[in-house]
Amino acid sequence: MLNDRNILLCVSGGIAAYKACALTSKLVQAGANVRVAMTASAEQFVGKATFQALSRNPIYSDVFEEHDPTKIAHIDVVDTSDLIVVAPATANIIAKLANGIADDFITTSILAAKCPVIVSPAMNVNMLEHPATRRNIETLKSYGYQIIEPGVGNLACGWIGGGRLPESEDLVRIIASQFVPKHLLEKHVLITAGPTVERIDPVRFLSNDSSGKMGVALAEAARDMGANVTLVHGPLQVPVPDGVTAIAVESGQQMLETVLERFATQDIVIKSAAVADYRPKTVHTEKHKKVHGPLTIELEETTDILKELGTKKTHQLLVGFAAETEQLEDHARAKLERKNVDFLVANDVSKRDIGFRSDDNEVVLFRADGSSVRLPRQSKQRLAHELLAYFKEGLR
Numbered sequence: 001m002l003n004d005r006n007i008l009l010c011v012s013g014g015i016a017a018y019k020a021c022a023l024t025s026k027l028v029q030a031g032a033n034v035r036v037a038m039t040a041s042a043e044q045f046v047g048k049a050t051f052q053a054l055s056r057n058p059i060y061s062d063v064f065e066e067h068d069p070t071k072i073a074h075i076d077v078v079d080t081s082d083l084i085v086v087a088p089a090t091a092n093i094i095a096k097l098a099n100g101i102a103d104d105f106i107t108t109s110i111l112a113a114k115c116p117v118i119v120s121p122a123m124n125v126n127m128l129e130h131p132a133t134r135r136n137i138e139t140l141k142s143y144g145y146q147i148i149e150p151g152v153g154n155l156a157c158g159w160i161g162g163g164r165l166p167e168s169e170d171l172v173r174i175i176a177s178q179f180v181p182k183h184l185l186e187k188h189v190l191i192t193a194g195p196t197v198e199r200i201d202p203v204r205f206l207s208n209d210s211s212g213k214m215g216v217a218l219a220e221a222a223r224d225m226g227a228n229v230t231l232v233h234g235p236l237q238v239p240v241p242d243g244v245t246a247i248a249v250e251s252g253q254q255m256l257e258t259v260l261e262r263f264a265t266q267d268i269v270i271k272s273a274a275v276a277d278y279r280p281k282t283v284h285t286e287k288h289k290k291v292h293g294p295l296t297i298e299l300e301e302t303t304d305i306l307k308e309l310g311t312k313k314t315h316q317l318l319v320g321f322a323a324e325t326e327q328l329e330d331h332a333r334a335k336l337e338r339k340n341v342d343f344l345v346a347n348d349v350s351k352r353d354i355g356f357r358s359d360d361n362e363v364v365l366f367r368a369d370g371s372s373v374r375l376p377r378q379s380k381q382r383l384a385h386e387l388l389a390y391f392k393e394g395l396r
Helices: 017-029 048-055 073-079 091-099 105-111 125-129 131-142 168-177 213-224 252-263 305-312 328-338 380-393
Strands: 006-011 033-038 083-089 117-121 151-154 160-164 188-193 198-201 204-206 228-233 245-248 268-271 278-280 299-301 317-324 343-348 360-367 372-379
Touching (some): 006 017, 017 168, 033 048, 083 091, 083 168, 117 168, 125 131, 125 160, 188 252, 204 278, 252 305, 328 343, 343 380
Parallel strands (some): 188 268
Antiparallel strands (some): 343 360
16 A cells, blocks of 8 residues: 555654654555655754665755755655655644744645645643644644544653654554545445353353454444444454444444444444354343352344344445355355345354454455355455455445
8 A cells, every 4th residue: 555655754853753763664664665854853862874774765854955956855855745744743843834834844845745744743741732732733634634643651751641652553554544545435334343242140241252353454444445434343352443433332232222223324334243143041130159060041042133234224235244164155145145235245264364363364255146256365454445345336
């Protein structure tokens, strides 16, 4: 996604400037052509030679220093950039950008830029929360700049709070998302993810091995494609992604009720959660004490959420998942017809390297018209983008 993309990384003078080194390296590894501009204050934290070695490009710092006498550097560098990233962005650089002050290479360049700009604030929590800084950030938003909310944690100054520059992996993901085609712009997408939990008593339950990784990957991909994403999830083994409406549930019944409340307003509904097929008929309010000898727990069938949605869909594109261990195609095709879905994604969870909890997946995508396509093993993130491209084509 970042191959041959020209990114101008603007580093201002905060202690988080050292993180910009790792960001530069990871962007280059992802295939981007990174050019770095630094303020004089930034050079007090990290030397130009470091960024030059990591980016393999000359470093821009002096607005009067021209690398090519036939071009004006601060104009040429933004004219040939696909994206500008200011990280870390100090209170000072934010104030200058908000008020049109152009007194160094970075501010002069950005004032002349036509490409998208991402600003990642990093500073002391009290500086961040000062009314002047908040006002300046809102001004940048009004210009169309994307603001990355800083993380919360221990700050270099000793305070604990907001103001941390996100980790380089998170910044790379956000930067890469800028180049994802917005095929689902303003579409409403609801995704279910993870396992459900059916209580036996307050400390015991029935569940399964689903980690939620595939559902979360789909939520991230749909978000990056411009969709308004609602993620209804059981207990996850991965973090809930930023930029989506996340609703945590426990039981299959809670998931059903939550999905039905929102179903009418959705354009795409993807049921990737592994919902328990059965639940205890009796749920004990107190811990069930150990008994000597066999213990029998009577189970009753849970509501089939996907089948229920299949009977209620009108304009929605409905997608189901099938985790199989044998006769994948036969079982998947039967489920596709029985549950009245538009697409069914089937995978063989008996294979440890592509089953539950794995980072990769390999699936067969079945369509309601009877056709199918096999999507080879790949990361769940990459697979999510590929699946959504197929779903987009099926929108009514």
